[in-house]
Amino acid sequence: MSLGHLLKVPKVGVQHTLFSCSLEASLDLFQDAPSPLVPSMPTPHPSMGIQSCPSLTFLPSPRSHPLAPQCDISSQLPLPTRPHQPHDTIYHSGSPSRRALCWPALSLWPATCHQTRRVPPSEARRLTQACCPQTSVRYNIPAAFSSLPAIKSLGLRGVSCISLTHLDGSPASHQVLQSVAYHLGPHLQSLCLAGGSPTEASFVALLLSCPALRSLDVSGCNSLLASGLLLAQPETAQRVRQALSGLCELNLAGLRDLTDCSFNRLSSCAPSLQRLSLAYCHLTFELLPAQGSTGPQASSPSQLSFRNLLRFVKERAGRLHALDLSGTGLSPEALQALGQVAGLQLQELRLHSCRDLSTEAVVALCRQQPGLTSLDLSGCSELSDGALLAVSRSLRHLQHLSLRKLQRLTDAGCTGLGGLWELRSLDMAECCLVSGRELARALGSVRGAPPPLASLSLAYCSSLQVLQLPQLRRLSLSLLPALTDKGLVAMARGCPSLERLALSHCSHLSDEGWAQAAGFWPRLQHLNLSSCSQLTEQTLDTIGQACKQIQMLDVAMCPGISMAAVRRFQAQLPQVTCVQSRFVGGADLTLTL
Template identity: 35%
Template sequence: MVNRAWYFASQDCRLQKDIVYSLPTLSTSLETIRVLGTKQTPNLILSNLDGSSLSKEVIKHIVHYLGPHLEHISLCSSSITESAFLSLISYCHSLQKLDLSGCNSLFMSGTLLEKPKDTFRTRKALLNLQELNLSNLRYLSDRTFNRLTGCSPMLKELSLAGCLVTFEFDPYHGSVISDSSAVLSLRNLIKFLKERAVSLKALDLSRTGITSEALKSVAQVNGLCLEKLVLQNCKEISDDAIGILCKSQPGLINLDLSGCSELTGKSVVAISANLQELRHLKLGRLRRLTDDVLAGLAELKELQSLDVSDCHQICGSELVKCFSFSESKMVHLSFSGCSLLKDSTVFSLAKLFGTSLRLLDLTSCLSITDISIRAIIFYLNNLTVLRLGWCKEITDWGLLGMQDPNEEHCPETKDDLGPKFSRNFGNMGFFTPPTYFDDRPVMITKLEDLLINGEKHGPTLRALRHLQELDLTACRKLTDISLQQVIQLPNLKKLSLGMVNEITDRTLVSVATHCRSLEHLSVNHCCFLTDEGMIQTLQTVGRLVSLDISCCDGISDRTLAAIAENCKWLKNLDVSMCNGITVARVELLQSQIPWATNIKTRFVGGADLSISL
């Protein structure tokens, strides 16, 4: 946007450290690889690699143009062969991260790195490897695990999420040798942890069926000082095991216990008492948690991220109390699915965390209203992610920073906010606590009339100028009136307006005009959208990666033609149950944009199809 010299300067590899390029196994990718070679690209995701001649050609190009510069390679869920893997890895001597999750074909035979020359070449390439992801591997055994980790002496992070690990019995019956080609055992894992205790800092054992006794054994490995531990959906873990974990690993910075359904408030007490360095804590789907146990989190002075999503007994009042006297400044906060959360709590938390909060997730918090929205807009000016999906009481008035005058005559809208809450909101300058009248006649005020007459109001959603993600899914009281005016966010990359039934092409075109950085757009079940609006949108927004227009009956094959012409980066498309779209046009679209790796077409043209490339 400046000139060619500045453009090429911006492509310098030193400015590309956080950029990851994703390449499908296509003939068109060969030229892309050559171009990336000139930029010395360090991060690469490769999809759909297998034993085909095209895959071999892609690997040759990667080795020739990118090999010496690659620091991160992801082969997630590829069907890559052993020979192809070795030919790729052997020439990537700068690797720091390697993702082999779901690459079951690579481990099925059990012969990976069986030959000494292969082991030598791989060890030379993985000498500086720090992160290894072995998640979701059905055929990982002690033998292949030992061979692969033996080539990575500097390993700091290891993921075994979703792997089949035997925790409850010893397949070696006390033998010194642990080199099974059939199972991955706890005993072998403990041996590995003892050998790498000094260097290993992060471990992911999510969805592995780890037992409480096994977790205690892992936590108590002599010399092991973990900073990150992920135990998502480990349903066998007890409060007692978490207590031992917290005492044995006091240096934990990141702890994820989401979905560990047997845990209660005792685990939170143990965390608060022992993990003083903790910064990131996830307690999602712990349905036994009650609000009172969260008061102890005030002891965690470094806490920056808290997730209590789907904890249905949490209302947040104790969090307000504990953080009122805490020095921690929250950055990420998730209450998704906490239906007891009220406006008074949202207001207090917004005022408490102010400019520090970057992510707020209130998805399915059914009780919150426009009062919460006005508080968010007024206090949380630095938000980058705001999720309000399924908050069905939110209206146009809230997004526009206005109070619905008709609420004054509706006693049923009165909330138990208390005098202090009302006084604080009054000081914000744009909200007046509702006054309830018994005899005054009801006067229905239309929002359109107030906007035409220039009625004064507080800041609108546009005040959140740093917003990059906005989710308003199923907020069915929203209309074009507010959305056209407030969704004018130049940094917005992800927007969901699915099931906001009242929106029309006017909102869609307005969003495209003011949000040029948009990459992900969902407008499913919006029955008033038409081809005209979609075509204008696609011609304006050139960066779309994901588009969901399912169940939009006003959309036809004309939109698919516009997608083929304008969407050069699109990877995910959902046109399911669009009556105006035909199977033939979908097939043509696939040939026109082969880089689209996921096209969903259920019930298109009267058929039940599910096309996933």
């Protein structure tokens, strides 16, 4: 069967997602969309969902629409002009009766080639499979009758990672779940039902059809727990346990009706669980059992207790590696009890918005769990410099650290960051007392090879010093009014590998600064300059000439840039997939406030 036949898809309604091939970001196909939409920025830390990887996204061409009936794939493949990069895009182009797959960047040919060649269909299929491995692509499928033929096609292609949207108790959703179970179930490895409302019966039937499932996301699926009887029948639970024997990752975030009983039933069906998210579930923190107490504790049928969770962690300590308790109101005593569980060796821990945590509790955690590689303490507003110093001192293998909105953090806490030799991403946005002076000094103090830091966010910090991070690829300095043209040029020289840069609301930046800085950033792909009030169309011309790989640009609310300049910029750089230009040219915002 030809690849063209496999990619035939039915028409769907306006703003219904059909295919979204991305792990770092997803992209929707809209009927009647005038131009391709934009992938969202990847998170710098690993999520509790599927791991990040380079992505390929199907997009509509301005000349045609990929959802047209009888869509066929031709073998015309233009050669790329640069090596393959993450978020490269596959475009549908050509006449309505004949389409072409076009890779704007693919490292199968030399970067100096600019011509186009025709290849036989067999080679086109081979190249497509090589660039779109089905194990690393997620497909978003709406629960609609129009999706049924596409699900069958995806089953023939061996797709193993899907996300179902708009699920409810309707006949359409029921048939979609049945079709997924029949066509995709035997080889499905990752299933996301986040925010849907499937019925208990259809959910159980789907699980029984997925013996290879390794990742399950039912966050926000409150309909599953409304009756309190999910998996209450022992024979049903046993069958689901056999089907989910290989499940490694379970996301139960935002389930408001989750209780001890329902959690125990769900977790008992996943004996191989390694990653668990209970973010924003309502945890109760009654008095913990006495030290050394081994007596049985009754599970609550009406609430989710930390005592029950702690018992689960103790039972799975040798296997559990990642835990997300963001927004649960975790107390310092509970964190200490969790960290000292015998045999527990966490690698990833997310405690976003646990506002009651104390610096002393974090210090104890770092001592108890030295193997952490990813830690999120964003929004834990009681933490001070001592917490960051303990992290720098004890977590020597840390790769991802998020400290966003820690408003008690100062430069003194940043002095030890140079000791984190393996740190790859750091988020200190909205730490308003951090000037960046000690941070720049600490990150530049590593002798020998430069630090491997690839992502840094210092948005809304008080000021910024010169950064010397040659491997940095993502940088956010938004809401830094003190950033001047001189600082911009110094930053460009110190960070020449940037691919994503956010400088929104930096009101002192001008055309002159960009004229000097842009030449240092030939790899720049994503740029946010919204609300930079001094910039004019001259900056657009500079970016267009120096940053040939630019794909997305945000110049919203820049009064010195006109719509005519935006259209001219897009015409000169056809690889640009999106330019955000809301209220450019000094538009009156009175009616929008």
